[in-house]
Amino acid sequence: MNLRKLILTNNACYKAGRTITPKGIMVHSTGANNPYLKRYVGPDDGLLGKNQYNNHWNQDKPDGRQVCVHGFIGKLADGSIATYQTLPWNHRGWHAGGAANDTHIGFEICEDGLTDTSYFNAVYKEAVELCVYLCKQYGLTEKDILCHSEGHKLGVASNHGDVMHWFPKHGKSMDTFRADVKSGLAPTAPATPKKYYRVQLGAFSVKANADTMLKKVKAAGFTDAFIKYSD
Ligand SMILES: [Zn+2]
Known part of the structure; x- marks a missing residue:
């Protein structure tokens, strides 16, 4: 995982200053064809690249909406993949449009055209690693992870299709995702002593x-x- 940090301090959500005790993680994807982190994370730190429209989420109401998440996964200017933490992990985010905001860390995976398997595999792996990292930090397990569309079915999030409109196109699902986080959390077997x-x-x-x-x-x-x- 290439984890970096740029807290969106100008976002109204950050300014609201409420905290949560994280009880789970909600996986989102952006729903727009733009894999570049600079669309959402800014200003340019030298790696992100410059957002020429200045419409990133480090402003009061990005695109006129009250939205903010704890992190984004996508492309740096050079095309490599990174994760940006954009809120303190225990800050109350505005990502779920429901009660999950009070309990869940939420992050977005930047969507592309949804057909590029190598991009998908890279951001999927990054997302698994982020969840392993967060589970360890907050004493969570893979069972505490769900996506936005699963959250809607449980009545804790608004009616969005992410990420299940995307993962199955590349042979993955939230079940494979949880299984991959589970193996990331499993203690590694001690090396057998040399004979x-x-x-x-x-x-x-x-x-x-x-x-x-x-x-x-x-x-x-x-x-x-x-x-x-x-x-
Ligand atoms: Zn979502």
Whole structure:
């Protein structure tokens, strides 16, 4: 994950200054064909690139709407993928249009034309990693993650289709997403200790005899040979 931070301090949501105790994460996608972060995150920090329309979300009411999310995933000016944190994670966001604002961290994945599989795979992976990171930070599990359309079905979010209008086009769903977060959260198995097989050529009670044997062995070309003393 390429996690960066640009808090949208001019947004009315930030200024409202309310906090939450995060109980879950809501995944959104923007619903507009523009994969570039600079559309939403600004001003330019040297990586985002300049938004020539100055219509990013670091203003009171972006596009005249009361909206703000905790993060965006999309493209930097150079085309590489990044995640920007845009609100403190425990700030009350305006992303769900429902009760999930009081409980859920919400982030947007910038949509493109929805047909580019390599872009999709890159932002999907980034989103999984962001959720793993947030789950660890707030003691959550994959079961606490849902998308906007799932939130609507549960009655905690407005009637939007994201992200299930997009993920299935690339063979993914919120179930695969949760499974991938789950494996990201699983403790990694400890590496199995290396095994050695030793070749012993003799055991001597007199050290001089051992030295003599070692000399013979080394002379025969086994230069890694050594003496090990044991009780
Ligand atoms: Zn949404």
